[in-house]
Amino acid sequence: MRTGVAFDDVLAAAQAGAAWAFETLYRDLAPAVTGYLRLHGAAEPDDLASETFLGVFRGLSGFAGDEDALRSWVFTIAHRRLVDDWRRRSRRPQLTDDADLALLPGGDAEDDALTRFGTEDVHRMCAGLPDDQRSVLLLRVLADLTVEQVATVMGRSVGSVKALQRRGLRALRERIENSSEETLRSRVPLDARPAMTGMR
Template sequence: MQKMEREATRRVGADESIFCAAYSEFAPGVLSYLRSRGVEDPEGLTQDVFLALFPRLGDVRGGIKGVKSLVFSIAHARYVDEHRRRLKAPPTIDYDPAQDRRCSSSAEDQLLEMEASGNVKDLLNGLQHDQQEVIALRIVADLSVETTAEIMGKTPGAIKQLQRRALCRLRKLRPLGEDPS
């Protein structure tokens, strides 16, 4: 039994040294191959190639040429898989909020516009005292719900409700699309 364990340990050690040599020798070429094929993540796919290589090292025949052939066969197969995956995936388009016609100013944005124009005090006067405080702390001062709750001596849930009610009230006071100036 000990003889089999020693043999297995020796073989794994040999596989590791072959693997390190193969990686040093072929990784730059695999990376270049994958880059030239337009792969989205050539570094990641190169790592996948060598992860797939390691368990198969014991079965390789033909010395260094056999290892090279196996490495590039795996690289090509990974490229084909990635290419097929991209063909099946729906196209992605970067989102540009400036181009989105569906967007409208939120009550927070309107309040910040009012702040910039100096009319925020007038707008806040239409709210209850607690609502004014929540808006001033959450939106104008940009504090977290937890910090605002601590300052006001309320629970985070109460702060969220106060903010929601205040923003609804602001929308009624100043309908969307109304010019702040």
């Protein structure tokens, strides 16, 4: 826990109904949960995050485990809410607006990506990945879950998660390299580029 209070103490207090303890858990996990939902294209990521934490609050008294297990459990609930959202939206199509995309919550990996590429670029790169690869990468980076925890959240084997992660990272690396080359080409003045003779 970032508060300096031991996780076990916060968990026990939250399970006993202490508002401050649940608020501590919420503040610790909500930014990553909301960012995960947002990057997955949830129509209303804040609403889904609220639904997620409502589910956490309802089930917290029966939870047993350490801090890592709690993170896995919370992201499992968030992932299920996201799947429900996708199913609901697939039954009634809605228009989306790119202007609705907001910045991700802070974090080293996200900050690095956002400073190197714009928010729209990061969203586009992740959005182009297959859903399962995108889920694995977002859960690993944004939610800071282990491979084993991601496997639990997604209901997959550890080997499957590792393979999805490898493929997703390879695809992102190719996109980043291509994006970097395009950026370099666009910055070189036309008169400094090699002449292309014989081409029409």
